[in-house]
Amino acid sequence: MLDPETVPVVVGVGRYTQKRGTPILEALSPIDIMAWTCRLAGRDATDSFYSSLHLLKQVDAVAVVQSATEARICHKFPRGLGTNISPNWPKSLGKAVGIKDLPWERCYQTYDGGNSSQMLINSMAEKISNKEIRSVLVSGCEVLSTLMSALSKGEIGAAQIREKWNEPLASSKTPVRVGPEYCDTEVEIKHGLHVPIRVYPLFEQAYRSSLDLSVEDHMLNQSKMFSGFSKVAAENPEHSWFPTERSPEDIASPNSRGNKWVGYPYTKYHCAVMNVDQSASVIIMSEAEAMRRGISKSKWIYLHGCADTIEKMTLRRPQLHRSPAMRIMGREVAKASNIGSMDMIKYKDIYSCFPIAVSVVARELGFDPKDGTKLTLTGGLPYHGGPGSNYSLHGLVALASKLRADPGSYGLITANGGYFNKHSAGIYSTTPYHITHPNAVKWSRMNPKSYQCELDNGPEVKLSNCPEGLGTVETYTVVHKGKGNEYRGIVIGKLNESQERFVATSNDTKLMRIMKSREFLGQQVNVSTDNHTGISTFRTNIVNSSL
Template identity: 30%
Template sequence: MNLDERTPVVVGVGQAAERIDDPAYRAMSPVELAAAAASAALADCGADVGSAAAAVDTVAGVRQFEISGPVASAVLGRSNNYPRSVAKRVGAKPARAILEIVGGQGPQHLISELAAEIAAGRSQVALIFGSDATSTLRHFAKAERKPDFTETVDGDLEDRGHGIEKLISRYTVIHGLTSAPIQYGLLENARRASTGLGPSEYRRAMAELFAPFTKIAASNPFAAAPVERTVDELITVTEANRMIAEPYPRLMVARDQVNQGAAALLMSVGAARSLGVPEENWVYLHGHVDLEEQPLLERPDLGHSPSAVMAVREALGMAGIGVDDVATFDLYSCFPVPVFNICDGLGIAPDDPRGLTLTGGLPFFGGAGNNYSMHAVAETVAQMRSMPGQFGLVGANGGILSKYSVGVYSTAPVEWKADRNAELQARVADWPTQAVTESADGRGTVETYTVRRDDGRPTGIIIGKLDDGSRFLSTTEDDELLALLIDGDPLGRTVRVRSFDYGNRCFIN
């Protein structure tokens, strides 16, 4: 195939990890983990490493957890310019350095974005990476002697900010929607409402989805928790598998205590040829889509994200294939509901024999901050090289089922195709929305719920519908209602809600 010299290809991928209990553990910083992964990606391309590094004109870093929010704290210090710190370690001197916004969609989004820059002739070689050392940070946080990860490097930085403005509001914060398990617990129970399953039946369905993931993680050398688990182990609540927020025991929650890094190296076909990258290492992006969902409380169906399904369908359409033609999947799995969402929308069985993860999933492989899907891309690229002409799909989720980025990969040569993201996003903007009443008084019906446990004290969080059809958000510490939330099934139950200056409160009607 006579390809345009500007056609982008993924030519190298790399991963790095260490566990505190490893004999060779050395407390690598986020910069060191990312640099190790980036070095592996440069070596993986098959060209001279020094020449490949010198050719890098763009670097992009995925934001770590410790710098992902306005109150986040880098307790062991940090680089003033994470992308350039990593670039310096691998011998790259890029003209452009990017620090991406918060969200698990970031790795795939950056790959799609910088592939488009290469196709437009504005870049030749781009190196994308991310890392998190949250396990190390927690290990040393209160220690008297601790490493210092502070460093200062010169150079411009395109810092895109946190980008969380659309994900939080005063209304959601005062009602306790301040952590991922709480937010996703609401979505998970909303999906349960659509299945007709009771709490225990649904918990088993979640475990049946995730148990095969643990087998993949157990054989992955980069996994943070490489232990195979049974369905019963996942659903049985114990001291070690305590409830985090209904309906999630700890083992079904993304594992944020990791020390992991991953990277991808992109080149134009022309640059790959001139640097001597073997063509068998080239992997093409056949489909690529980035979409955002409606604001959380305005979604008519809290248990699903139709924009994510649309993104996957569009990416498959760009690639000219159907879902049955996909050889490998890695679907973002911070909790079960993002995986179920794609399965529901595309008719994929939760026990599809192809499997739904290549890494082992976020609760078991590890939820490496915003960078998890870079590991998914690395595994997919490796798989595609071993399965020439087959297709691998990566689905990357961000926010509260808020953003979805999709990549379809294959070694089959293909010209670059421009995306239709703006057109598709305009369709999402035209979808019907749910009316919301912020100060709610009167009778309502429970639409979904979860329970948060701060220092062991339970607080119920309820999303419901008032008699006028508008949606409200409320908390409760009412003993009778809490008992129903924890040990019963409140979906569809009638409650009484009252508004106060500090938020809405619910009671048994």
């Protein structure tokens, strides 16, 4: 018989988007905006504001998704505030919602990465199943819009933020870290592959190569998909940072109003926007605890299955347009949910930092990528807004409403961190867990290590750390800065003689414009490496008299 003390259920959800342009002194701090969405989640669970306050005070644990805001705050002025506002964000959040004496060992925080919010839910669900905790508050935010606005005003703005956001705590103990941490490799950093907008266009071009399409045709297709995303954002103005429906042509063209090249073939409208003020929170507890708290079963959302995987480093992947980790994640989450197949999934929110992130998930999991309105519940990171690692928690909040309104249906959340490095997924439904798992005695999470070994032992490409000679381009991008000016060309390819993988860059403006004006996939390039810096550069004999 299934033990209700071991079955996690989502009982309350809340999200909030602060109005763009809110004055600095009126804007919510990171802790305050998370506390607000926690209260919204409590009210969602209890249908009463006052009951929600009592519910929050009795939560066992607090788990916070790492934010880019926190990292930016810690940078020295003028890039940041030069100090963290709290040594322990989960502890500060617990204090803000009325939890007294929250033990240090029940303060959890992830590392950075878009997979983090779903991975954190998977981890907290397992803790409930193991009876380590009975309930947990999961929250996250970004308030980069307010922070950057303050920093733009110099020390005066920074001082205002320091005073308003500071959260002193008696204890300086840092939270318990949850999940995998990804560190960029030396070769990636040297060649600029530690910034998403420089890496995802490389995946996009490799994907285009696999489809044998021109840049124009391929990016119009991708822009049609993202036009659907923008339509969903426009239909949800309360929660969207950019609630404007955009045509495929507007998204694809660097010359449309407000648009520009960012990382060829991506324009600004293809890209996630992190400078937002957004938060989302959920309350999870065991079935038994939910019954003790008197929370209506009409609120309960079950996590029927989950999975977490890690991909090989970018430059060692045999195919840059595929993701074995996503494929295995999909296989394992479907298996864990015990619902038969992905055909049972009615609602989806696919992590959407760039078009390729959606296309690869669709390819690996067998979804049709053409209609973007069926792949997001929020509008995605470029249009709903991309509150960093916490985005997928917004997707879950939106999914909860869909599932409650359509009892018995199933929904999928996928989350992607780094450069297709870290993946997490969850399948949810109002259908009780014992219906899909009739022989289970407790809720269970398959240990990710049991299938991660399949990925770790998979094939990989040999990488040349000091490439020299002729090579063939597998994929390429041109990085832009400012108003859309060419800044750096990047190619990934294989050396003709050894077939070792290489990455190389160029700062030649003429060459970068050639890369944008003609097909560069399969191009022959000469590669050389500076023995002092270890940076590889490329050149080509192409002559284009029109440039």
